[in-house]
Amino acid sequence: MPNLFTLVLQIAVILAVCRIAGTLFRKIHQPRVVGEMFAGILLGPSLLGWVAPQWSSYLFPVSSLGSLNALSQLGVVIFMFLVGLGINPKQLKSHGHAAVLTSHVSITAPFVLAAFLSLYLYPKLSDDSVAFASFALFMGASMSITAFPVLARILSERDLLGSRLGTLAIACAAVDDVTGWCILAYIVVLIRAAGSATPLWITIAGIILFALVMIYGVRRLLRRFEKVYRERGELSENLMALILLLVLISALCTERLGIHLLFGSFLMGAIMPKEARFVRYVLDRFETIAVTLLLPLFFAFTGLRTNIGLVQGREMWLYCGLIVLVATVGKLGGSTLASWLTNMPLREAAGLGTLMNTRGLMELVILNIGLDIKVISPALFSMMVMMALITTFMTTPVLELICPDRLIRSATENAPEEVAVPQFDLKATHGSAA
Amino acid sequence: MSAKNRRFLIAYVSLVVLPVAGLLGVLKSGRTLMAPSSVGGVWKLRINPAQLTAMPCGRSLASTPEPVMTISQSGQRFTLEFADGPRATASGLIEGATLSASLRPLQPWSNESGCGNDRVLTMAGTVDPAAVPRTVAGTLSVSDCPSCTPVEFHAVREARPGSKGGY
Numbered sequence: 001m002p003n004l005f006t007l008v009l010q011i012a013v014i015l016a017v018c019r020i021a022g023t024l025f026r027k028i029h030q031p032r033v034v035g036e037m038f039a040g041i042l043l044g045p046s047l048l049g050w051v052a053p054q055w056s057s058y059l060f061p062v063s064s065l066g067s068l069n070a071l072s073q074l075g076v077v078i079f080m081f082l083v084g085l086g087i088n089p090k091q092l093k094s095h096g097h098a099a100v101l102t103s104h105v106s107i108t109a110p111f112v113l114a115a116f117l118s119l120y121l122y123p124k125l126s127d128d129s130v131a132f133a134s135f136a137l138f139m140g141a142s143m144s145i146t147a148f149p150v151l152a153r154i155l156s157e158r159d160l161l162g163s164r165l166g167t168l169a170i171a172c173a174a175v176d177d178v179t180g181w182c183i184l185a186y187i188v189v190l191i192r193a194a195g196s197a198t199p200l201w202i203t204i205a206g207i208i209l210f211a212l213v214m215i216y217g218v219r220r221l222l223r224r225f226e227k228v229y230r231e232r233g234e235l236s237e238n239l240m241a242l243i244l245l246l247v248l249i250s251a252l253c254t255e256r257l258g259i260h261l262l263f264g265s266f267l268m269g270a271i272m273p274k275e276a277r278f279v280r281y282v283l284d285r286f287e288t289i290a291v292t293l294l295l296p297l298f299f300a301f302t303g304l305r306t307n308i309g310l311v312q313g314r315e316m317w318l319y320c321g322l323i324v325l326v327a328t329v330g331k332l333g334g335s336t337l338a339s340w341l342t343n344m345p346l347r348e349a350a351g352l353g354t355l356m357n358t359r360g361l362m363e364l365v366i367l368n369i370g371l372d373i374k375v376i377s378p379a380l381f382s383m384m385v386m387m388a389l390i391t392t393f394m395t396t397p398v399l400e401l402i403c404p405d406r407l408i409r410s411a412t413e414n415a416p417e418e419v420a421v422p423q424f425d426l427k428a429t430h431g432s433a434a
Numbered sequence: 435m436s437a438k439n440r441r442f443l444i445a446y447v448s449l450v451v452l453p454v455a456g457l458l459g460v461l462k463s464g465r466t467l468m469a470p471s472s473v474g475g476v477w478k479l480r481i482n483p484a485q486l487t488a489m490p491c492g493r494s495l496a497s498t499p500e501p502v503m504t505i506s507q508s509g510q511r512f513t514l515e516f517a518d519g520p521r522a523t524a525s526g527l528i529e530g531a532t533l534s535a536s537l538r539p540l541q542p543w544s545n546e547s548g549c550g551n552d553r554v555l556t557m558a559g560t561v562d563p564a565a566v567p568r569t570v571a572g573t574l575s576v577s578d579c580p581s582c583t584p585v586e587f588h589a590v591r592e593a594r595p596g597s598k599g600g601y
Contacts, residue, residue, distance in 0.1 A: 097438075097442045100446075101442060101445055101446055101449070101450075104446070104449075104450045105449045105450060108449070108450050108453045108454060108457075109449070109453065111453075111457065112453040112454070112456055112457045112460070115457050115460040115461065115464075116460055118460070118464065119460060119463070119464055119467065122464065122467050122469055123467055123468060123469050123470070123509075124509045124510065125508060125509040126469045126470075126509055127469050127470050127471065127472040127473070127474065127507055127509065128468070128469045128470065128471055128472050128563065129472035129474075130469065130472075132461070132464035132465055132467050132469075133461050133464065133465070136460065136461060136464055137461075140457070310508055310511075310513075312511075334449075337449070338445070338449060341441075341445045341449075342442070342445075374474075377474075377507060377508035377509060378506055378507075378508050379508030379509070379511070380508060380509075
């Protein structure tokens with residue numbers, strides 16, 4: 001039985017610290033989400049547990065973390081639905097070769113570099129319960145992800161969503177996320193199948209069947225939601241509850257199939273109708289509770305699992321530096337090179353590379369899965385969380401430095417018409433209000 | 435094929451197809467790499483309580499019939515803590531199948547008679563990677579105590595909780 005007082009106290013403290021940190025980070029022109037990620041670290045063993053261990057064990061006793069985790073995971077399930085909802089395959093089509101090459105290179109470059117780095121890190125930061133292939137593939141997937149929502153938020157704040165750079169970045173990030181999640185699903189299946197009585201082929205066949213049913217069956221039913229919205233201008237509470245129920249059922253199906261809850265909610269979002277006003281309406285209904293209340297709990301839970309104290313000594317900090325370097329060179333360098341080769345001016349291409357290097361919350365979601373399935377160790381988890389923070393933090397200042405807004409706008413003069421990208425404000429968390 | 439399409443194809447092959455081929459090579463060559471033995475998880479220790487009580491800093495540990503320790507491993511390094519037992523800061527190293535750890539007792543454990551603040555318990559053992567569940571056999575000894583006889587221990591790792599549902 002969870003201690004209700006402790007749980008409510010935890011939520012209150014987390015909300016307060018996240019709001020304060022988010023507001024302070026807004027003052028230095030960072031997305032609020034970066035501040036909230038940082039707040040999570042502050043509440044964990046890296047700071048609170050280190051300077052005030054008594055307070056830390058009073059506020060976050062080990063026995064209470066189950067309830068906190070459950071709530072935070074519910075938030076991530078809804079969040080992943082919103083991420084899937086924000087992804088529109090039509091965005092990619094309008095950019096042709098540039099989007100295809102840039103998005104694919106922005107995945108393969110960090111992925112392959114991470115695999116090479118794994119040759120060095122595996123004997124030092126892993127153990128023999130993890131196969132090298134699982135380790136290397138996980139490192140690749142986690143380094144090739146782009147934080148679609150944070151990226152959309154940065155572009156939105158700078159009024160660049162309609163620019164050529166903005167639409168291309170959104171399209172590439174969408175492809176990256178879908179691909180990254182598919183690769184991650186494969187890794188999770190491989191690892192879980194090793195300890196399961198169900199043969200691997202049955203698991204894979206089940207997942208493919210589920211995806212086909214969702215794409216060709218459930219998707220048609222979902223169009224009715226959009227039809228009702230078009231006719232009435234709103235959805236009733238019952239219909240909103242039905243959407244939430246479908247998200248949860250889809251999440252449960254993928255969990256039962258041996259991948260993860262989050263894949264189901266992401267897929268449900270991805271197959272929802274993509275009419276811009278309908279997407280905006282559904283986002284507005286869900287994001288307040290998910291983003292204001294539940295996601296800060298996820299940041300705090302991640303922070304409680306992040307122990308920077310495990311990164312001890314020059315050697316460990318060298319590994320950490322290498323991870324940040326490889327992630328940045330692979331993502332920023334790869335995206336820049338690819339878009340430059342498709343005739344984008346160099347500075348604009350570097351701007352796109354910088355945007356693609358934003359990992360944010362999506363990285364934390366993936367890293368938590370990796371730690372849960374024990375494919376990464378606690379020290380490596382902490383290093384990767386630092387990498388996620390650094391690469392997300394550096395986006396805004398580096399973008400302003402190498403590719404100022406005026407340059408992007410002048411490059412957009414002859415750009416195609418604006419694509420109906422849901423702005424994915426996540427206004428409660430990432431919004432400019434604070 | 436137009437010049438634009440040809441350039442795209444060349445770029446795609448060199449920046450996507452070839453690196454993916456390289457990735458397959460990396461995955462193949464990585465199979466031969468050896469990572470340290472896995473020792474992470476919950477372990478049950480079997481130690482002779484009489485011998486343990488006679489050892490400085492050992493009495494608290496002996497009060498539990500089968501002390502349980504939790505190891506959190508990151509590659510060659512690990513941290514260790516006892517559940518419901520004496521509090522200590524403990525960290526260790528695993529090289530090959532050899533495990534070594536230092537436990538520095540914290541209060542109130544260090545208040546035990548003969549323990550003191552500067553004592554360090556040393557755990558040295560050998561992992562049996564073939565055993566299912568995995569086992570470690572070794573000795574516990576105390577620093578600055580030439581007359582203290584090292585105490586032998588045998589530890590068995592509890593089945594690691596499956597990742598399914600553990601999320």
